[in-house]
Amino acid sequence: MSSLRWRGGMSVRFVNTTGVVLDTIWLRLWGNGEDGCAAPAVRVTRLSGGTAGDPAVGCTALPVRLAHPLRPGQPALVRFDLHIAVPDRDARFGHNGPYYLLGHALPVLAVHDGKGWHLDPYSTGGESNYSLTADWTVRLDHPRALAIPATGSAVAMPARPGRTLTTIAAKRVRDFAFAAGPFGKREALTRHGVLVRLWFADDVSAAEVDDTLAGAVEYMDTFAGWFGRYPYPEVDLVSSHFDWGSMEYPTYVVTYPARTAVAHELAHQWWYGLVGNDQYADPWLDETIAEYAKQRATGDENPLCAGPFWPSPDAKVTSGMDYFNANGGYSLVVYLLGSCLMHDLERTMGPDRWLAFLRDYATAHRYGVSTPVAFRAEAQAASPVDLAPVFHRWRAS
Ligand SMILES: [Zn+2]
Incomplete structure (x- = not known):
């Protein structure tokens, strides 16, 4: 199998906080950033609560004309089916052998602020992501052999024979990423009581596992001292000798098993994760810190x-x-x-x-x-x- 496919449904409940009447909202399908419309890895179908328009910005932006104009302060619900085909590449959205990384795979709402809609293009070398915090509940029905590192906190239950239902809750996070594969797992607690979960591929040595976990615990405590309490119960690290680098997501990082990479990505838990920024317009606000x-x-x-x-x-x-x-x-x-x-x-x-x-x-x-x-x-x-x-x-x- 050259790619792993996921399909399901997504409900997006939101309130119009823009201060203006909205007749259209935009979804960002960042998972289409690399391949664009030629081979969209993330597709939305059977949308309700509005009408999907033509995909834009290389199929990374999908307009949804709402069923009714939405006044400031009013809530709305948009539902759709979601089809994800993990690209066949070693990347933050892709896989290396049996280890699948699903960063940017789930749609997020585009931001509308004083400058209007933010519909910036995808950036391969950095990030274009700009999103607001939301509460996520994600249920994944998957083969039992797959471990599922993810943003948030997960509970796994037996499902149909050979399968597991993993339910993940993440509150007040600005994105949701997960991985799937035969990862090994080690855990430790920080002095501040944060659960650190390290998930590692089979190219990570035992010494690297020990050092990455020890470094993660140390830096989470160090950064809590410098930048204030980390308010989430856990942080997950997914580690392998990635060719392409490392990447931050809320309460979850994908990192090379080296202390410098671990420290950089965990610092992003405060700068980008907790304190967001427009990563396209102002990448310095999170990366420099x-x-x-x-x-x-x-x-x-x-x-x-x-x-x-x-x-x-x-x-x-x-x-x-x-x-x-x-x-x-x-x-x-x-x-x-x-x-x-x-x-x-x-x-x-x-x-x-x-x-x-x-x-x-x-x-x-x-x-x-x-x-x-x-x-x-x-x-x-x-x-x-x-x-x-x-x-x-x-x-x-
Ligand atoms: Zn960074």
């Missing part, structure tokens, strides 16, 4: 901070994915030079005041959305010295 936190937690040096190298005169830490997709330089500018901005802010404000700011900021914006304006203004309000030269130095003003 995740990378900085990784360096701070692991002692990983960033030599670029001492002698910055910019790939072009117009590259900025605060550029969007549109710029980086056209010009390159995403990892160098956002991760490496961006993390220098965070180190510089820490040095300028002093470590105690800086971490107190990050903690207060994460608490104030948890389950919500961070913006460049809010980040700069609230950092400045917490700082006794002018931060404008620091943001300017790192091209983030």
Whole structure:
């Protein structure tokens, strides 16, 4: 079998929080990002509660004309059948042998804010995801031999002969990802009582399992100390020697079995997971802090901070994915030079005041959305010295 197929139904209940009357909403089918309309991996059929229009943005966006115009504050329900064919590639949505990763496989609602609908294109090299928090209940009927790591907390029950019904609940998360395969599993508790579940493929050695789990427990406690309490009961790590890298999702990460990757992805549990951002327009808001936190937690040096190298005169830490997709330089500018901005802010404000700011900021914006304006203004309000030269130095003003 070259791909694993899932089919089922999805109900989306939502309230119109936009402040304007909506006659249409948009679903984002990010799973179609790589192959587009030529081979859509995620398909929606038999929609009720509205009428599906023509797919747009490379089949990653589906308009739904609602049955009735929806006034501000009113709830609505849209239902549809969902067909998922996991692509035959080693990727965050794809598989490596019997290990299937279903990141971006389930549709999410597009965001409508003061700028209107956010219908940005998919980004292979980074993320375009921008979504709001929601409560998810996911029921998966699957062969008993498959382990199912997932966002949220799962309960598995025997189903028909040879099959298992796994029910997963996840509250106040901005996306839902899962995996399926013959993963091994180890668990540990953090000092703060968070259950850490490590699911590993058979290419992960026993020593790597021990080190990845120990690192995950350590970093979850470290980051809770720096950024505030982690409010979810568990975090799941899916580990293998992925060729393509690592990836963050709410309460769930897919990670190479190395401490630096584990620390970076777990820092995203606060920056992207809890405190959301428009990852297409402002990728720096989560990536610079995740990378900085990784360096701070692991002692990983960033030599670029001492002698910055910019790939072009117009590259900025605060550029969007549109710029980086056209010009390159995403990892160098956002991760490496961006993390220098965070180190510089820490040095300028002093470590105690800086971490107190990050903690207060994460608490104030948890389950919500961070913006460049809010980040700069609230950092400045917490700082006794002018931060404008620091943001300017790192091209983030
Ligand atoms: Zn990252």
